[in-house]
Amino acid sequence: MTLRIFGDGKSGNCLKVKWTAERLHLPYEWIEVDILKGESRTDAFLAMNPAGQVPAVVLDDGRFLAQSNAIMLHLAEGSVLIPADPYLKARMYEWLFWEQYSHEPYVAVARFQVAYMGKPVASLDGKLVERGHAALARLETGLSDTGFLVGDRLTLADIALVAYTRVAHEGGFDLSRYPAVKAWVGRIETALGLA
Numbered sequence: 001m002t003l004r005i006f007g008d009g010k011s012g013n014c015l016k017v018k019w020t021a022e023r024l025h026l027p028y029e030w031i032e033v034d035i036l037k038g039e040s041r042t043d044a045f046l047a048m049n050p051a052g053q054v055p056a057v058v059l060d061d062g063r064f065l066a067q068s069n070a071i072m073l074h075l076a077e078g079s080v081l082i083p084a085d086p087y088l089k090a091r092m093y094e095w096l097f098w099e100q101y102s103h104e105p106y107v108a109v110a111r112f113q114v115a116y117m118g119k120p121v122a123s124l125d126g127k128l129v130e131r132g133h134a135a136l137a138r139l140e141t142g143l144s145d146t147g148f149l150v151g152d153r154l155t156l157a158d159i160a161l162v163a164y165t166r167v168a169h170e171g172g173f174d175l176s177r178y179p180a181v182k183a184w185v186g187r188i189e190t191a192l193g194l195a
Helices: 012-023 043-048 068-076 086-116 126-142 156-165 179-191
Strands: 003-007 028-032 056-058 064-066
Touching: 003 012, 012 028, 012 068, 012 086, 012 156, 043 056, 064 068, 068 086, 068 156, 086 126, 086 156, 126 156, 126 179, 156 179
Parallel strands: 003 028
Antiparallel strands: 003 056, 056 064
C-alpha cells in the first residue's frame, strides 16, 4: 500500500506534508479534498479523521494519522530533516509548535479571509493583522543571522513555516518589510523545487 495524503491543494498545512514526502522521496498518492464543498465532513472522511480536517494520511500499513506537523514528524523520523542533536531537535519542535499557535492562526487565517472569502484587507480584524505582523517580525528576528531556522540546513521547521509565509501577501502582508524572511522564502522554495 502506498502512502495516501488527503489534502486541499490550496492549504499550506496540506502542502507541507506533500513537500516533506517529496523531499524524502516517499511514494504517495494525493487525494484532493475540497473543504469548501464539505468533502472533509463526509462519513467516510470522518471515519478516517473524526476532526474533519485536512491533511490526513493513510500510512502504508493502513493506519490513519492527522495534524500536519504530526504527519511530517512521522514521515521524517530518522531523516536529515530532523536534527540528530537533541538541542537542535528541541529548537525545531519549538518552531513547529510556535507555527501552529502563533503564525498559522493569523497569517493563514488572514489569507483565507482575503483570498477565499473575498474580504478586503482593510476589513480584516485589527488584532489578526497585528498578530500576523508580529509573527512575521519574529521570523525576521530568527532569520537575521542564519539561512535556516535551525542549524545550518533545511529542517521540518523551514518546511512548516514556509507553507503560509510564502503566500502571506495573499492575506495583505507585504514581505518586503521583512527582507530576511523574503530571502529565506526564496531559499526554501528553491530547496523544495517550488521556485
